[in-house]
Amino acid sequence: MKNVVVRTENLTKRYKNTLAVDKLCMEIEEGEIYGFVGANGAGKTTTMRIIAGLLAPTSGSVFVDGIDVSKKPLQVKKHIGYMPDFFGVYDDLKVSEYLNFYAGMQGIEKNRCDTLVDSLLELVRLTHKRDAYVDTLSRGMKQRLCLARSLIHDPKFLILDEPASGLDPRARVEMKEILMELATMGKTILISSHILHELSQICTSIGIIDSGRLVACGSVREVSDRMSHSGKLKIKVSSKEEEAVKVLLEIPEIKGVSSAAGMIDVDVIGQDDTYADILRTLVEKGIPVISFQPQESSLESVFMQLTEGGNGNDN
Amino acid sequence: MTINPILKKDLKTKLRGWRSTILICCYVTLLTGILFLYFASSNMFNPRSYQSFNPRMAIDAYNILITFQFALLFIAVPAITAVSISSERERQTLDLMLVTATPARRIILGKIMVSIAHTMLLLVASLPVIGIVFFFGGIGFADIAKLLLFYLLTAFFVASCGVFFSTIFKRNITAIITTYIFLGLVTFGPFVGFLIYAMLHQRMPGGFNPVYRDFVTGLFPSPVFGYISFYFGSYGGYGGYIFGISDVQRQIEMLLAAETGIWKYMHPWIVNGLFSIISSILLIFFSSLALNPVKRKY
Ligand SMILES: Nc1ncnc2c1ncn2[C@@H]1O[C@H](COP(=O)(O)OP(=O)(O)OP(=O)(O)O)[C@@H](O)[C@H]1O
Ligand SMILES: [Mg+2]
Numbered sequence: 001m002k003n004v005v006v007r008t009e010n011l012t013k014r015y016k017n018t019l020a021v022d023k024l025c026m027e028i029e030e031g032e033i034y035g036f037v038g039a040n041g042a043g044k045t046t047t048m049r050i051i052a053g054l055l056a057p058t059s060g061s062v063f064v065d066g067i068d069v070s071k072k073p074l075q076v077k078k079h080i081g082y083m084p085d086f087f088g089v090y091d092d093l094k095v096s097e098y099l100n101f102y103a104g105m106q107g108i109e110k111n112r113c114d115t116l117v118d119s120l121l122e123l124v125r126l127t128h129k130r131d132a133y134v135d136t137l138s139r140g141m142k143q144r145l146c147l148a149r150s151l152i153h154d155p156k157f158l159i160l161d162e163p164a165s166g167l168d169p170r171a172r173v174e175m176k177e178i179l180m181e182l183a184t185m186g187k188t189i190l191i192s193s194h195i196l197h198e199l200s201q202i203c204t205s206i207g208i209i210d211s212g213r214l215v216a217c218g219s220v221r222e223v224s225d226r227m228s229h230s231g232k233l234k235i236k237v238s239s240k241e242e243e244a245v246k247v248l249l250e251i252p253e254i255k256g257v258s259s260a261a262g263m264i265d266v267d268v269i270g271q272d273d274t275y276a277d278i279l280r281t282l283v284e285k286g287i288p289v290i291s292f293q294p295q296e297s298s299l300e301s302v303f304m305q306l307t308e309g310g311n312g313n314d315n
Numbered sequence: 316m317t318i319n320p321i322l323k324k325d326l327k328t329k330l331r332g333w334r335s336t337i338l339i340c341c342y343v344t345l346l347t348g349i350l351f352l353y354f355a356s357s358n359m360f361n362p363r364s365y366q367s368f369n370p371r372m373a374i375d376a377y378n379i380l381i382t383f384q385f386a387l388l389f390i391a392v393p394a395i396t397a398v399s400i401s402s403e404r405e406r407q408t409l410d411l412m413l414v415t416a417t418p419a420r421r422i423i424l425g426k427i428m429v430s431i432a433h434t435m436l437l438l439v440a441s442l443p444v445i446g447i448v449f450f451f452g453g454i455g456f457a458d459i460a461k462l463l464l465f466y467l468l469t470a471f472f473v474a475s476c477g478v479f480f481s482t483i484f485k486r487n488i489t490a491i492i493t494t495y496i497f498l499g500l501v502t503f504g505p506f507v508g509f510l511i512y513a514m515l516h517q518r519m520p521g522g523f524n525p526v527y528r529d530f531v532t533g534l535f536p537s538p539v540f541g542y543i544s545f546y547f548g549s550y551g552g553y554g555g556y557i558f559g560i561s562d563v564q565r566q567i568e569m570l571l572a573a574e575t576g577i578w579k580y581m582h583p584w585i586v587n588g589l590f591s592i593i594s595s596i597l598l599i600f601f602s603s604l605a606l607n608p609v610k611r612k613y
Binding site (some may be wrong): 054093 | 317321323324327328331405407408410411412413414415416417512589607608609
């Protein structure tokens with residue numbers, strides 16, 4: 001069994017009249033990239049700030065590497081790299097000075113700083129901006145600089161709050177590459193995002209949060225499998241197109257059918273065996289099926305289903 | 316013990332370029348200008364004047380200088396410290412500091428050291444000007460060393476107040492205003508209180524005849540009380556007439572001389588210096604507590 005790097009126990013945070021995080025129990029194992037997904041105001045940032053030791057929970061506790069964050073915050077901070085959803089830069093510092101400052105704040109000795117800063121700048125592809133002032137950097141560069149800052153003390157666990165927000169597609173790909181590189185370096189990463197598609201590509205596990213509650217968690221596969229979710233199905237027939245549509249519409253799990261030139265698009269709600277049933281029915285009715293393609297169920301639809309059901313959209 | 320990273324960063328960025336050099340030059344020029352104006356206004360440079368140089372004038376000049384610097388300390392130090400934490404908060408860099416291995420107390424101390432470094436820089440830069448006065452006689456090295464120590468302690472206290480209010484208030488402007496109001500109360504409040512107390516007691520039978528320890532008990536928090544120690548009035552028999560403080564000062568010196576036991580050593584600047592140290596330590600303690608995120612409830 002792998003080491004659990006982060007564990008939250010009934011984590012609850014209540015602001016005056018909003019319950020931002022509600023009895024959240026979460027476990028992140030060593031080496032995982034844990035995707036933290038939720039709509040605006042779901043409580044992602046609040047949870048991450050509590051884990052980083054920046055906010056006291058109303059009740060419940062967080063353990064990083066088995067250490068209680070509220071008991072020994074300074075000890076825990078050595079293991080955590082935190083990148084918030086804003087930049088936080090000083091306008092009168094150069095890129096290398098910026099990193100050197102945080103190296104100093106992390107208690108790294110002076111003689112190690114220069115090589116450390118150079119290697120980090122290389123990692124985030126900012127070596128050419130070493131002597132530029134921080135406020136002259138583009139948004140994407142600032143974001144990468146902030147990532148470098150969160151890595152300065154070589155933490156084993158990274159908390160990244162929407163590291164890809166506001167980036168163009170190219171910068172997103174770059175950010176993704178850097179994250180993959182970090183994962184191969186053995187870092188455990190907690191990353192939040194709205195862009196589910198991207199998360200499903202790089203994450204090993206996923207947790208879906210809605211109104212402060214963790215409504216689903218597990219590996220990407222598990223999460224999407226566990227749900228009876230709506231999916232799409234593409235069927236190609238050589239003839240008898242109209243008859244096929246009629247047959248399909250009689251099946252209760254099918255919510256919609258549209259057809260054109262031998263291609264039939266079907267909306268289905270159900271599990272894997274539902275698809276098998278549909279195929280069997282078609283064949284039994286003598287429809288000449290050429291191809292039968294369930295579309296890979298996207299995380300997106302799981303997400304939509306999980307978050308729209310409960311309390312609905314509150315903003 | 317490594318140098319505080321916050322102090323290091325501040326020195327690096329503030330001393331970059333010519334800005335601070337120009338600032339220091341302006342400051343020293345201003346001091347020299349004030350001195351020159353004072354001497355010029357007193358007929359000293361008039362060749363037809365029969366009046367020769369009066370050592371009293373050097374002492375007056377000294378009084379002007381230290382008062383000017385004392386006032387400057389009360390204006391400049393809060394301006395730097397009252398925004399120190401709240402501006403980090405507004406710039407969103409406070410969280411980034413708090414997630415590092417640097418404890419809150421060290422962040423607070425770093426901010427205080429920044430402001431003290433700046434004040435000391437100005438004070439030391441002005442030493443040559445004070446030296447001119449020294450050259451004309453009357454004031455010794457020990458006096459200047461004591462003065463610097465007292466200013467250092469006062470700066471420490473003022474800086475701690477600024478950082479404290481900067482920590483507990485979220486917005487720059489609230490922190491600045493509260494700091495100045497608080498410092499105004501600490502500085503002038505005891506005098507007002509003492510005056511009222513004196514007026515009330517004068518009407519009672521026996522009148523009001525305070526001894527030195529009454530002054531200490533009533534006025535110890537006020538830095539102006541400590542400053543009286545350095546205001547030259549009664550030493551050497553010269554009466555100081557600038558700002559009309561000399562009478563109070565002379566009376567206090569006389570009362571001190573009449574004291575017995577340990578009170579004999581409780582010079583105004585020592586009493587107030589001790590108060591500054593103790594309250595600074597308390598303020599730093601509470602600031603760190605307020606800054607500590609795990610204990611912070613908002
Ligand atoms: N300082 C605060 N005071 C009061 N309420 C707050 C505070 N911070 C957050 N909240 C509330 O807590 C809830 C969760 O906010 P949080 O920022 O954690 O959401 P999020 O999932 O990060 O959203 P987003 O995707 O928009 O970043 C929201 O309803 C928000 O209004
Ligand atoms: Mg957020």
